[in-house]
Amino acid sequence: MKxxxxxxxxxxxxxxxACKEKLDSGRLSDNEINILKFLFKLSSKIRTLSxxxxxxxxxxxxxxxxxxxxxxxxxxxxxxxxxxxxxxEFNKPIRVVEEADxxxxxxxxxxxxxxxxxxxxxxxxxxxxxxxxxxxxxxxRVHVSKDIFSEIITNMYDNKVELAFE
Ligand SMILES: [Zn+2]
Numbered sequence: 001m002k003x004x005x006x007x008x009x010x011x012x013x014x015x016x017x018a019c020k021e022k023l024d025s026g027r028l029s030d031n032e033i034n035i036l037k038f039l040f041k042l043s044s045k046i047r048t049l050s051x052x053x054x055x056x057x058x059x060x061x062x063x064x065x066x067x068x069x070x071x072x073x074x075x076x077x078x079x080x081x082x083x084x085x086x087x088x089e090f091n092k093p094i095r096v097v098e099e100a101d102x103x104x105x106x107x108x109x110x111x112x113x114x115x116x117x118x119x120x121x122x123x124x125x126x127x128x129x130x131x132x133x134x135x136x137x138x139x140x141r142v143h144v145s146k147d148i149f150s151e152i153i154t155n156m157y158d159n160k161v162e163l164a165f166e
Contacts, residue, residue: 001043002053002068003036004028010040027155032057035065038089039075042082048074049082055099056152062093062143066152072098095143103157107132114138117166129160136165 003010005028009019015033022028035057043049052075053068063086067075075096076083083094100106107116117133132149134142144152146163153161 001040001050003040004054004056005033005036007040009033010037029059031059035059035063035086035090038086039082042085046077046082049077055156058144058148058152059090059092060143060145060148062095063087063090064143065094065096066156067096067098069099072096099156103130103153103159103161106153106156110144111142114141127160129162131162131164133164133166139165 001007001010004022005019006016009015015023019028023030023033036054039049039054043052052071054071054075055066055068058064058066065075077085083096086094097106097109100109104119107119111134114134115138117135120131120133122129122131142163142165144163149163150161153159
């Protein structure tokens with residue numbers, strides 16, 4: 001299993017210096033680590049899960065798991081076995097979203113079935129900023145905060161984005 005923390009740490013109560021640095025700098029949370037460890041434990045029983053790549057886990061009103069390309073089905077599990085176990089353990093709905101070729105494609109996966117109203121590109125001295133517009137009426141159906149949204153898109157695609165409800 002490929003995750004934001006290394007396999008040694010998935011299997012241990014302590015974090016190595018590289019993984020601890022990610023936690024200390026805020027790129028990882030304790031909660032994300034707990035969810036990753038739970039998945040790692042499951043992967044000893046569910047073989048397909050051990051081949052999966054997990055890019056990020058976001059703990060919000062739902063647990064959002066960003067999967068590597070082609071890995072969503074592995075993380076969902078046969079007949080939803082993995083997500084059902086996760087939902088039971090963490091007492092929240094689970095959503096698995098797959099990475100895509102570019103951030104615009106990824107947005108569709110991330111927000112589905114909520115439509116993106118439009119993307120405006122603003123040119124600033126620091127570079128392009130893409131303003132991703134979503135209807136105010138859909139606000140409660142979007143499971144990431146504005147800050148987390150900007151952070152994950154920057155980390156995954158190196159694009160600057162802002163989420164706007166209108
Ligand atoms: Zn580690």
